[in-house]
Amino acid sequence: MTSHHPTSLRSGFVATLRDVLRDKGALMIFVAAPLFYAFFYPWFFGPEVVTRIPVAVVDQDHSALSRSIHRLALANPRIEVKAVGADERAAQAAMSRGEIDGYLVLPDDLKAHVARGMPAMVTVVSNGAYPLISKAVQYGFSEAVGAASAGVEIRQREAKGQSPRQAGESRTPVDFRAMALFNPTEGYSSFIVPAVALFIMHQTLLMGVGMLVATWVERGAAHASPMAWIGRWLAFLLPGLVSGLFYFGWVFWLYGYPRANNVAGSLVFLVLYVSAIVTLGSLVGLWCRDRERVLQVLLFSTLPMVFLAGFSWPPEALPLPLQYLRWLIPTTSGVQAALRLNQMGAPLQSVMPYLGCLLALTVVAGSFVLKFGGKPQGD
Amino acid sequence: MRHFFNSTRREVHRLGQSPWDLAMVTWVPVLAVVLVVWIFSSAIPRNLPVGVMDEDHSALSRQLVRMLNASPGMQVVDEFDSESSVQLALREVRVYGMINIPRDFERDIKRGIKAEVILRHNAQFATHSSLLQRDVRTVVGTLAAGIEMSARNKRGESAQQAKVSFNPIQIQSIALFNGSGNYEKYLTAAAIPAILHILAMTAGAWAVGREFRDRTLGQWLQHEGPRAVGAALLGKLAIPWVTLTSVGAAALWYITAGRGWDISGSLLWIFLAMTLLMALSLAAGAAAATLTKSLRTALSVTGLLTAPAFAFSGMSFPLSAMPDSARMWATSMPFTHYIRLQTEQLLMGLTFGASAATPAVFLLATLGLLGLAALGLVQARDKPSTWGAR
Numbered sequence: 001m002t003s004h005h006p007t008s009l010r011s012g013f014v015a016t017l018r019d020v021l022r023d024k025g026a027l028m029i030f031v032a033a034p035l036f037y038a039f040f041y042p043w044f045f046g047p048e049v050v051t052r053i054p055v056a057v058v059d060q061d062h063s064a065l066s067r068s069i070h071r072l073a074l075a076n077p078r079i080e081v082k083a084v085g086a087d088e089r090a091a092q093a094a095m096s097r098g099e100i101d102g103y104l105v106l107p108d109d110l111k112a113h114v115a116r117g118m119p120a121m122v123t124v125v126s127n128g129a130y131p132l133i134s135k136a137v138q139y140g141f142s143e144a145v146g147a148a149s150a151g152v153e154i155r156q157r158e159a160k161g162q163s164p165r166q167a168g169e170s171r172t173p174v175d176f177r178a179m180a181l182f183n184p185t186e187g188y189s190s191f192i193v194p195a196v197a198l199f200i201m202h203q204t205l206l207m208g209v210g211m212l213v214a215t216w217v218e219r220g221a222a223h224a225s226p227m228a229w230i231g232r233w234l235a236f237l238l239p240g241l242v243s244g245l246f247y248f249g250w251v252f253w254l255y256g257y258p259r260a261n262n263v264a265g266s267l268v269f270l271v272l273y274v275s276a277i278v279t280l281g282s283l284v285g286l287w288c289r290d291r292e293r294v295l296q297v298l299l300f301s302t303l304p305m306v307f308l309a310g311f312s313w314p315p316e317a318l319p320l321p322l323q324y325l326r327w328l329i330p331t332t333s334g335v336q337a338a339l340r341l342n343q344m345g346a347p348l349q350s351v352m353p354y355l356g357c358l359l360a361l362t363v364v365a366g367s368f369v370l371k372f373g374g375k376p377q378g379d
Numbered sequence: 380m381r382h383f384f385n386s387t388r389r390e391v392h393r394l395g396q397s398p399w400d401l402a403m404v405t406w407v408p409v410l411a412v413v414l415v416v417w418i419f420s421s422a423i424p425r426n427l428p429v430g431v432m433d434e435d436h437s438a439l440s441r442q443l444v445r446m447l448n449a450s451p452g453m454q455v456v457d458e459f460d461s462e463s464s465v466q467l468a469l470r471e472v473r474v475y476g477m478i479n480i481p482r483d484f485e486r487d488i489k490r491g492i493k494a495e496v497i498l499r500h501n502a503q504f505a506t507h508s509s510l511l512q513r514d515v516r517t518v519v520g521t522l523a524a525g526i527e528m529s530a531r532n533k534r535g536e537s538a539q540q541a542k543v544s545f546n547p548i549q550i551q552s553i554a555l556f557n558g559s560g561n562y563e564k565y566l567t568a569a570a571i572p573a574i575l576h577i578l579a580m581t582a583g584a585w586a587v588g589r590e591f592r593d594r595t596l597g598q599w600l601q602h603e604g605p606r607a608v609g610a611a612l613l614g615k616l617a618i619p620w621v622t623l624t625s626v627g628a629a630a631l632w633y634i635t636a637g638r639g640w641d642i643s644g645s646l647l648w649i650f651l652a653m654t655l656l657m658a659l660s661l662a663a664g665a666a667a668a669t670l671t672k673s674l675r676t677a678l679s680v681t682g683l684l685t686a687p688a689f690a691f692s693g694m695s696f697p698l699s700a701m702p703d704s705a706r707m708w709a710t711s712m713p714f715t716h717y718i719r720l721q722t723e724q725l726l727m728g729l730t731f732g733a734s735a736a737t738p739a740v741f742l743l744a745t746l747g748l749l750g751l752a753a754l755g756l757v758q759a760r761d762k763p764s765t766w767g768a769r
Contacts, residue, residue, distance in 0.1 A: 096727065098719075124550055126552075174495070175494070178515070181500065215769075258503065290399075295675065299577055303573060313506060339503055344470045350470070
């Protein structure tokens with residue numbers, strides 16, 4: 001461990017690398033944690049798309065039409081019909097017990113109303129406490145009912161003498177089609193993991209750097225010349241760049257996440273992102289002055305950082321002061337820039353504001369580090 | 380009891396001497412919870428930026444653009460006339476979605492030829508894009524229904540007839556338990572206990588792990604037997620238990636009763652579960668510190684177990700859609716069960732009986748972990764060579 005105050009760039013660099021390699025705790029955080037989380041996190045969201053949500057069909061009509069809707073629901077991949085009955089209260093009770101997350105009610109006047117050209121109403125009930133589940137249930141049943149409804153309408157028009165083609169065409173004057181860009185399957189994992197990777201890189205690197213710098217403070221070895229601090233930062237860049245390349249270059253490929261391959265842009269981004277993190281990490285270490293304290297104060301920070309980064313919760317919905325304050329956290333610029341470069345293939349100049357923000361954070365945090373950690377004290 | 384109060388007094392003294400330690404069990408949790416409530420204070424996201432590519436420039440297409448703009452969920456920030464500028468705006472995320480109105484839109488519709496409105500949305504921002512899809516679909520549906528109705532009226536069908544034959548089987552969609560689709564309810568209520576869960580296990584790991592690191596285990600536990608050590612452990616954890624539970628209960632009270640949200644279940648039942656979740660998290664932190672004998676490793680374990688607990692709790696991605704092995708992990712995490720109970724009580728209004736197993740299991744698990752930690756502490760106390768790991 002460093003016990004003297006390095007003064008040159010080279011001595012700062014070499015001493016830091018040596019300390020990283022000798023410190024089991026730091027190695028765990030710099031190397032083992034990013035490696036582990038790369039497999040741990042995507043494990044949960046493996047199937048990507050929400051399918052086979054357990055549902056029930058309440059068929060009070062027992063007609064050919066209600067049976068055909070039931071068959072269409074059985075064939076729908078979003079839902080899995082677990083139970084069929086005629087009692088809506090039984091379905092409600094099953095939902096309360098958590099056995100199903102939605103049900104479809106086909107009322108006993110369904111066939112009669114349709115046959116007489118009167119409005120027929122079926123009801124889809126879903127568990128709104130869980131938005132992704134609720135959406136799958138509503139879509140699944142809507143598709144089944146919509147297909148049956150279209151069949152009825154076309155038959156009615158044919159009966160009125162329109163040709164099948166005309167009947168199909170005039171069914172609705174304006175069609176709506178939604179096309180998913182950049183994440184064409186709309187997979188949950190493809191949405192969440194490329195952004196979460198930025199948080200894993202940020203938190204592991206920030207904690208690792210902070211922990212080592214705090215350890216130096218404990219030993220009275222933190223203060224060093226500006227050149228030596230630059231040497232230290234260059235050494236800290238290495239684990240950050242390695243984990244960045246590991247995620248961008250290998251993990252995203254391994255799981256088949258959308259990649260737009262702006263490789264040069266991603267590399268420029270990575271250097272700036274990691275620079276901002278290591279200077280801020282040094283500041284955290286100087287501030288905490290206690291090796292384990294760094295972990296204690298940072299562990300809970302991930303959750304608010306995720307909500308402020310603007311990918312899972314729209315930044316347009318944040319209170320105004322937070323829309324500005326959130327740029328003090330590197331992950332905000334990091335997620336915005338990395339998604340644009342890696343997943344959407346935006347040109348480098350379009351992420352310049354984010355890169356500028358990271359550079360500004362690096363310069364400001366770096367100058368604070370030099371101010372508070374610059375002058376050797378006591379010797 | 381003597382051991383309990385001696386240990387509490389010692390902990391109070393220690394907190395008084397360390398502003399950092401005091402902060403982490405008092406005003407830092409308050410600040411964290413306030414931040415979470417603030418983040419979601421505007422409830423439903425409004426005015427997401429979208430672009431329009433109007434290739435028709437007709438009265439009808441302009442009407443559609445006006446209707447899109449009037450929808451509270453989105454804001455048409457720009458109109459585009461070339462495909463390349465559209466591509467760039469989407470790639471640079473200046474807009475989250477692009478609505479395409481095709482050439483001859485109005486003419487086709489008048490002739491009875493089907494026209495198609497296309498929304499291209501950025502699915503990498505899943506929340507934004509699902510809100511946009513819903514809103515644009517609604518606007519286009521409204522426009523289409525208006526056109527269809529007026530066409531049928533012209534042909535002499537009554538409005539009622541027109542409505543029926545437009546769509547013979549109509550669907551009434553009911554999202555039970557959160558009908559308003561209010562994200563604030565959903566996210567704030569889940570994020571508050573999630574962040575306190577992390578802070579509580581951190582506090583448990585810190586309170587016990589610090590004694591290992593600072594080699595003060597002997598001074599803390601003296602030469603007492605397992606029961607006295609257990610009492611000392613309880614006395615130590617009592618302070619963060621009271622403070623963190625109070626913060627959690629106050630925050631949950633504020634976002635529900637305090638804001639006039641008429642919840643369908645029992646708030647008291649949620650408070651009980653919150654109290655036990657805090658106890659279980661503290662006990663798990665203490666057990667992690669005792670078993671690893673290292674404050675640093677105990678904190679790493681805390682991070683592994685609690686930091687992703689929110690993401691794996693089934694609130695966002697359903698448990699039933701996870702692979703079996705991952706679901707086993709998710710369902711062995713206490714937060715998964717806590718949040719299920721909280722949702723059942725806040726949103727679904729289930730009876731006590733439906734949620735009763737969770738508090739019972741939490742209590743057993745807490746006692747088990749405390750027992751484990753107490754036994755480990757007795758052993759470690761007698762082996763000073765194992766103290767002081769960094």
